[in-house]
Amino acid sequence: MRTNVITSLTKRVAPQLNYLSRYRSTASTCTTYDLVIVGGGIVGCATAREMIMRHPNMKMAIVEKENALARHQTGHNSGVVHAGIYYTPGSMKAKLCVEGLKLSYEYFCKNNIPHKKVGKLIVAQNPTQVKRIDDLFDRGTKNKVPDLQIVEKDCISKYEPKCKGEKAIWSPWTGIVDWAVVCKSFAEDFQKMGGEIFLNFEVNGFTEMAESKGKSQLAPISVQSKSKCIPTKYVLTCAGLHSDRLAVMTGCDLSPRIVPFRGEYLLLNDNKRHLCTTNVYPVPDPRFPFLGVHFTPRVNGDIWLGPNAVLAFAREGYSWFDINVRDCIEMAKFPGLYKLCFRYFVPGCMEMIKSIFYPLAVKDLQKFIPEVTYRDVKRGPAGVRAQALDKDGKLVDDFVFDGGTGTIGSRVLHCRNAPSPAATSSMAIAKFIADKLDRDFKF
Numbered sequence: 486m487r488t489n490v491i492t493s494l495t496k497r498v499a500p501q502l503n504y505l506s507r508y509r510s511t512a513s514t515c516t517t518y519d520l521v522i523v524g525g526g527i528v529g530c531a532t533a534r535e536m537i538m539r540h541p542n543m544k545m546a547i548v549e550k551e552n553a554l555a556r557h558q559t560g561h562n563s564g565v566v567h568a569g570i571y572y573t574p575g576s577m578k579a580k581l582c583v584e585g586l587k588l589s590y591e592y593f594c595k596n597n598i599p600h601k602k603v604g605k606l607i608v609a610q611n612p613t614q615v616k617r618i619d620d621l622f623d624r625g626t627k628n629k630v631p632d633l634q635i636v637e638k639d640c641i642s643k644y645e646p647k648c649k650g651e652k653a654i655w656s657p658w659t660g661i662v663d664w665a666v667v668c669k670s671f672a673e674d675f676q677k678m679g680g681e682i683f684l685n686f687e688v689n690g691f692t693e694m695a696e697s698k699g700k701s702q703l704a705p706i707s708v709q710s711k712s713k714c715i716p717t718k719y720v721l722t723c724a725g726l727h728s729d730r731l732a733v734m735t736g737c738d739l740s741p742r743i744v745p746f747r748g749e750y751l752l753l754n755d756n757k758r759h760l761c762t763t764n765v766y767p768v769p770d771p772r773f774p775f776l777g778v779h780f781t782p783r784v785n786g787d788i789w790l791g792p793n794a795v796l797a798f799a800r801e802g803y804s805w806f807d808i809n810v811r812d813c814i815e816m817a818k819f820p821g822l823y824k825l826c827f828r829y830f831v832p833g834c835m836e837m838i839k840s841i842f843y844p845l846a847v848k849d850l851q852k853f854i855p856e857v858t859y860r861d862v863k864r865g866p867a868g869v870r871a872q873a874l875d876k877d878g879k880l881v882d883d884f885v886f887d888g889g890t891g892t893i894g895s896r897v898l899h900c901r902n903a904p905s906p907a908a909t910s911s912m913a914i915a916k917f918i919a920d921k922l923d924r925d926f927k928f
């Protein structure tokens with residue numbers, strides 16, 4: 486039933502879009518909103534749901550540029566429910582992930598969302614990694630990740646029969662889910678409580694409504710797309726791969742910039758699925774922001790191996806052949822990217838080589854499950870990460886919120902960076918953003 490939600494959404498919102506386009510320049514003759522949320526990914530939909538639960542009498546809408554929700558990061562990820570082991574103790578990422586994990590499982594159970602608590606092994610392959618395993622265990626414990634265990638070499642196979650390694654951490658609460666299904670369920674809740682969703686609505690600017698000048702009780706902002714507009718009092722943007730562009734529209738600084746990094750997966754052949762029953766992860770290399778290529782069972786029974794991390798030539802570039810001229814020119818003009826490429830030149834090239842000659846990537850995977858050969862895999866799907874970079878080419882690892890000044894800027898909140906594991910943390914992020922909106926905009 487959930488899969489049909491968006492189809493029915495499209496049918497339901499289409500007449501409203503026409504209605505809006507007929508009255509697009511006047512606030513007094515078409516519906517006005519208290520809050521418009523730009524971006525129908527999991528952060529936008531979870532926050533919209535949280536806000537309408539807190540303020541059931543307010544008029545709210547989500548606008549999304551695609552013809553369906555969850556079309557980008559939310560619909561193209563590993564589908565892991567992270568337990569919160571990796572993140573610096575006391576950081577927002579750690580707190581929101583652990584809280585998000587609990588809230589997510591409660592939500593899945595209440596709403597019959599298919600998921601599995603398959604657990605996760607983080608496996609060390611050499612003495613340096615063995616030392617890091619102890620540090621990671623310490624982190625996870627400080628972050629209050631439930632029921633973590635250290636697994637010695639001889640016991641690894643009890644958790645994953647075909648897996649080899651020197652030492653491991655077992656996290657029984659790590660799970661799997663389809664985050665796009667969760668996002669659509671949040672959207673469905675939002676609609677049931679009176680929220681509206683406008684698809685095919687690509688925001689290209691925010692303007693001040695002429696009728697509202699000097700009258701604070703009216704909706705002073707017009708959220709613009711190519712052919713329509715929506716009048717509103719306040720705006721929240723959660724635009725993922727385009728978050729910097731939305732922020733610039735209300736006069737915010739260009740930095741941090743979004744640089745797209747594609748994560749490509751390999752797919753294990755059906756006859757080899759028995760080789761992997763749980764999530765198997767490497768010990769992350771602290772020099773890199775990503776968790777490393779891992780084995781991940783999917784809710785539908787598939788096994789994904791990946792993702793790698795290669796620079797994409799388009800913000801929504803899901804293959805080497807997706808090239809967007811505007812995105813490439815902007816990247817070419819951004820000095821931070823050159824600094825990043827210089828810093829990670831060798832590992833960056835290795836990732837590209839392994840992406841093109843994928844049997845080389847299988848060699849990395851064989852360290853964990855030696856029985857997997859390159860004949861057992863084929864190319865699978867890909868996702869694109871919205872990696873925020875500062876002017877010095879440093880990777881921004883924390884949440885970034887931004888606003889602006891003047892009539893428009895002071896009524897807009899931009900969520901410029903919602904880094905992984907933002908899907909797992911989405912319900913906790915939603916509470917955090919909702920508190921901020923309530924405080925800043927006095928809802």
Ligand SMILES: Cc1cc2nc3c(=O)[nH]c(=O)nc-3n(C[C@H](O)[C@H](O)[C@H](O)COP(=O)(O)OP(=O)(O)OC[C@H]3O[C@@H](n4cnc5c(N)ncnc54)[C@H](O)[C@@H]3O)c2cc1C
Pocket residue numbers: 523524525526527528529548549550551554555556557558559560561562563564565566567686687688689723724725726727728731748792867868869870871903904905906907908909910
């Ligand atoms: C390869 C990969 C693996 C990952 N694995 C995991 C994992 O296992 N577990 C986990 O918890 N997290 C994971 N993540 C992270 C997680 O997927 C993201 O952090 C999360 O989905 C971000 O959600 P979002 O709503 O911020 O962004 P998005 O899902 O990208 O949504 C943003 C939305 O804004 C819309 N939009 C943009 N510009 C406009 C505009 N101008 N007008 C209207 N709409 C606009 C877009 O179309 C999009 O729908 C992974 C991410 C990637 C890429």
